[in-house]
Amino acid sequence: MSQPLDADQMQALVERYFAAVDQKEVQATLSCFTADAHFCIANHGVSYRGCDQELRGMYERLNARYARVWHGG
Secondary structure: OOOOOOHHHHHHHHHHHHHHHHOOOHHHHHOOOOOOOEEEEHHHOEEEEHHHHHHHHHHHHHHHHOOOOOOOO
């Protein structure tokens, strides 16, 4: 079992995640998750399980659907 992340590590992970999503880099995005990750989009009533199964498909569809993805301020 891995150790919990401290605040600095968590912030770095979140920044790495959003940078990868915005750059449409699926493998880099998936590297932010554990193999058995569960990703839920509650306001849409959907959830995805498994980094190399459902999550990969979700990000591939996201990248195909949108010309640009941006999580800026």
